Amino acid sequence: MTTRWLITGxxxxxxxxxxxxxxxxxxxxxTRAELDxxxxxxxxxxxxxxxxxxxxxxxxxxxxxxxxxxxxxxxxGGGPRVLALACREQGAQLVQLSTDYVFxxxxxxxxxxxxxxxxxxxxxxxxxxxxxxxxxxxxxxxxIVRTAWLYGEQGNNFVRTMLRLEQERDVLxxxxxxKGQPTWTCDVAAQIVALVNAQAAPGIYHGTxxxxxxxxxxxxxxxxxxxxxxxxxxxxxTDRFPRPAPRPAYSVLGHDAWFDAGLAPIRPWGxxxxxxxPRLRKAS
Numbered sequence: 001m002t003t004r005w006l007i008t009g010x011x012x013x014x015x016x017x018x019x020x021x022x023x024x025x026x027x028x029x030x031t032r033a034e035l036d037x038x039x040x041x042x043x044x045x046x047x048x049x050x051x052x053x054x055x056x057x058x059x060x061x062x063x064x065x066x067x068x069x070x071x072x073x074x075x076x077g078g079g080p081r082v083l084a085l086a087c088r089e090q091g092a093q094l095v096q097l098s099t100d101y102v103f104x105x106x107x108x109x110x111x112x113x114x115x116x117x118x119x120x121x122x123x124x125x126x127x128x129x130x131x132x133x134x135x136x137x138x139x140x141x142x143x144i145v146r147t148a149w150l151y152g153e154q155g156n157n158f159v160r161t162m163l164r165l166e167q168e169r170d171v172l173x174x175x176x177x178x179k180g181q182p183t184w185t186c187d188v189a190a191q192i193v194a195l196v197n198a199q200a201a202p203g204i205y206h207g208t209x210x211x212x213x214x215x216x217x218x219x220x221x222x223x224x225x226x227x228x229x230x231x232x233x234x235x236x237x238t239d240r241f242p243r244p245a246p247r248p249a250y251s252v253l254g255h256d257a258w259f260d261a262g263l264a265p266i267r268p269w270g271x272x273x274x275x276x277x278p279r280l281r282k283a284s
Contacts, residue, residue, distance in 0.1 A: 105248025
């Protein structure tokens with residue numbers, strides 16, 4: 001039987017890679033302009049003949065959410081609830097994308113899938129609300145896939161910014177006191193497809209690359225990979241770059257759920273970066 005997929009937020013960085021990963025499959029790909037995930041009637045119509053829904057639509061403006069938390073929560077918390085209710089009615093599975101921002105960032109070892117959430121930002125609270133809604137409405141046929149530090153060929157992201165600034169500046173100051181897992185959207189997309197196709201147990205999975213690094217370390221890796229001098233990147237601290245929303249100091253996520261499901265987690269971040277950079281340079 002052919003699986004019928006719905007990708008919401010299909011025009012975004014991850015959404016586009018999800019569509020590409022499902023080439024040849026029965027896919028209904030809807031951008032945010034084409035489907036408002038908070039609209040119950042529109043969502044019900046879109047889900048009505050689908051088997052799997054992957055929700056890549058979200059409020060992603062982390063700093064903007066600090067002054068518009070109600071609106072961010074309407075999208076990131078209310079939207080997933082609407083989708084979950086429609087999936088329950090249709091008998092479809094739901095994959096809800098979430099984030100490292102649901103954690104407080106104070107840990108010194110990787111956060112586990114079952115560790116309690118404690119978001120410190122409006123964005124993190126809005127995404128935690130979405131997780132809770134999906135688990136409440138659709139506990140037996142939903143996946144929550146948390147990801148972080150995403151980069152890809154589309155849209156604005158740190159890696160593409162580093163490629164641009166390498167051309168524009170002699171030296172760069174980059175924060176060295178935030179640690180996480182740079183993750184290529186192509187890898188996340190492939191991992192989601194593998195998760196669904198494996199008929200893995202419902203629950204929470206961490207869709208991030210293996211390993212860990214700081215933003216400073218990532219910037220130097222980008223420079224080195226393209227033949228630029230990594231010494232042009234200098235370490236700095238978060239307090240030199242104040243932002244409205246607090247950034248987690250530690251965003252490393254554990255991958256036990258993948259092993260429990262008999263699936264390998266996403267590959268090491270450096271390996272993915274080396275493969276991704278030629279494509280990102282061409283796109284830039």
